[in-house]
Amino acid sequence: MRSRYLLDDQVADIYVADGEALVLRQESLYRVGALALEILQACRQPRTVAELSQILVAAFGAPPQGEATEAVEAVVDELLACTILQEVL
Amino acid sequence: MAVSTEEVVEELTLHGLGTSVDLQVLAGDEGPQADAALVARIRSAWVRCLTPAPGQPRPFPCHTRTVAHDTDKDLGLGRPVQVRHGAQVSPSPDDALSMLVASGDQHVLMQQITQRVTRALILSQRGRLLMLHASGVSDPDTGRSIIFVAPGGTGKTTLARALGKRWSYLSDETIGIDAARQIWAYPKPLSIRGGKAYKDEVAPSALGLLPQSAPAQVSKIIVLDRRGGVDTPTFEPLGTLEAMEVMGPESSSLAALDRGLHVFADVLEHTGGAERWRYTEHTDLIARAEHILAGEV
Numbered sequence: 429m430r431s432r433y434l435l436d437d438q439v440a441d442i443y444v445a446d447g448e449a450l451v452l453r454q455e456s457l458y459r460v461g462a463l464a465l466e467i468l469q470a471c472r473q474p475r476t477v478a479e480l481s482q483i484l485v486a487a488f489g490a491p492p493q494g495e496a497t498e499a500v501e502a503v504v505d506e507l508l509a510c511t512i513l514q515e516v517l
Numbered sequence: 518m519a520v521s522t523e524e525v526v527e528e529l530t531l532h533g534l535g536t537s538v539d540l541q542v543l544a545g546d547e548g549p550q551a552d553a554a555l556v557a558r559i560r561s562a563w564v565r566c567l568t569p570a571p572g573q574p575r576p577f578p579c580h581t582r583t584v585a586h587d588t589d590k591d592l593g594l595g596r597p598v599q600v601r602h603g604a605q606v607s608p609s610p611d612d613a614l615s616m617l618v619a620s621g622d623q624h625v626l627m628q629q630i631t632q633r634v635t636r637a638l639i640l641s642q643r644g645r646l647l648m649l650h651a652s653g654v655s656d657p658d659t660g661r662s663i664i665f666v667a668p669g670g671t672g673k674t675t676l677a678r679a680l681g682k683r684w685s686y687l688s689d690e691t692i693g694i695d696a697a698r699q700i701w702a703y704p705k706p707l708s709i710r711g712g713k714a715y716k717d718e719v720a721p722s723a724l725g726l727l728p729q730s731a732p733a734q735v736s737k738i739i740v741l742d743r744r745g746g747v748d749t750p751t752f753e754p755l756g757t758l759e760a761m762e763v764m765g766p767e768s769s770s771l772a773a774l775d776r777g778l779h780v781f782a783d784v785l786e787h788t789g790g791a792e793r794w795r796y797t798e799h800t801d802l803i804a805r806a807e808h809i810l811a812g813e814v
Contacts, residue, residue, distance in 0.1 A: 440771075443778035445758050450765075452778050457765040459758065 432474035433467075433504055436514045442468065451512050458510050463488070464503050467513070474516050477501055523601070527556040531566040531634055533703035534646065534693040538637040539597035540630070546603030546621070555602045555623065562627065562718045565686075565704035570729045598633045602626060627718040631705060635691060638703065643770040646693035646701055647780055650767040652677035653687035653700065655733040656810050662700055662733040663809050664692050666767050666791075667741035674707050675799045676741070676806070681726030684810055687733060691769070696780050698787060700733035735788050737809045740764060742795040750796035752805060757782050760791035 441452045442465075449465045451458040460468065463484060467475075470483045481496040491499050507513035524544040530537050542556050560567065601619040616637070618629040639648055652673035655662035663680075664687075667673050674689040686704055693701035706718035707726075721728070740755065740763055755763065761781050771777040785791055796802055808814045 440773075441776050441778040443758070443761070443782055445756070445782075448758055450758055450761055450778055452765075452772055454772050455768075455770075457762055459762055 430476045430478070432476050432516050433471050433480070433508075433513050434474045434516045435468055435471045436512050439512055451510075453510075453512050458512055460507075460512075463499070464507060467500070467503055467507065471513060477504065480504070523599075526552045528597075529559065529563070529567065531563055531638075532569045533566050533634075533688075533701075533705060534638045534642050534648065534691065535695075535701035536638055536641040537569075538634055538641065540634065541597045541599045543599055543601040543617075545601050545619075551602055555600070555626070558623065558627065559600070559630065561723075562706035562720045564720050564722055565728060570702050570704060598630065598637055600626060600630055624715045624717070627706075628708070628716055631690075631708060631718055635703075635705070639691060639769045642693055642701075644773040644775070646695055647771070647774060647777070647784060648691055648693050648769040649738075649764065650690070650769070651692040651738075652689040653692045653702070653733075654680045654684035654806075654810070655687055655700070655729060655731070657685045657727055657730045659812070660731040660733045661736040661810055661812055662687065663737045663739060663806055664700070664735060665739050665741050666764050667743070668767065672741045672743045672796075672799055674709060676802065678707060678709075678724055678726065679799055679803060680806055680810075681721065681724070683807075684727060685729040685731075685733070686721045686726035687729060694735055694784055696783070698735045698784055700735060702729050702733060704729065735784060736812075737788055737814075738764075738785065738791040739806075740791055740793045742793055743797065743799075744795065745797055747795055747797040750794060750801045753793045753795070755791045755793055757785050757790065760785055763793070764791070 439451060439453045443450045447462045449460050451460055466484055466487050467480055470480055477497055477500050481500045485496050490496060525541045526544050527542040529540045531540055545552050596616050599617040603621055618633055620626045649666050651664045651666040653662055653664035665673050665676050677686055677689040687702040689707045690705055691703050704721055706720055708716040709719050710716045774780055794802055
């Protein structure tokens, strides 16, 4: 079964400015760039990497090198490590 | 107020951050004279917190706030801080939520009271106020205010002390701000190390600091960055994201505040954005701070 990802329910607030954002989870702050922000906003409902790749390509175009899914997986891994994204069944 | 099983020799209510906390002085090991001396010392140091600050906006009804969450109970919300001059006694099973501080050393006791009262006030205002680890002063007539956000030991108290002889002292530790950018002061005793191993808790009046006399509104938020070797201080504007990122570690219970980042950003944007002041000597900052307080910047 393909993994799906969802914004962590402990995220208290996201403040967006100039294409970047600050994410407040419990008492920790994370500053995220445009790609991560697009992923977080899309993950207000469960998303697969394939779905996220489509959303990001539509928003930013295809990456100049490599597959979009690879770029998305890398960002998703970082967001999981920060615990602002969670994997759901 | 909760009833202690030990003899209560004095009960005080300390006000700050738009709320209050009860404090009970319990009979100690040294006898009534030592207890009376402790009470006098507490009253003297906390004189500005014995009544709500004049000119404060409408108070929150927090003093009688219902304790609704188990987590709040666990943290002791709503219970009095208890002080005892003498050895710590083991709490009974019924007193598992004790807020007791005890020491045979009055210096230690006074520091612990400050820490415990501050924590209790902050807990009481969780989810109500944006609370920053900051000192602040305000114009006694207009209420224009400047607040200095910084980690401990990097200049907050020094600046409040220097500016507070001409401008109203709001706090040297924690400033509460509501969504309308009103400041909820906490004019606690100043914690001054003065080259000693411990900090003295000194009444603002003993240092000649002016009391608050008008409702205070945030006019500017400053992030202090004190470091050695800065001959000429720099005053750097911070973007909203960067300012919140820098000040995040100096906030309390930000996640408990509904849309806390948006409230914080709104305060910053309505006050012209934060600045980072990099400096070595606090005397280099006074002129610019006074320009801001006077509305000239």
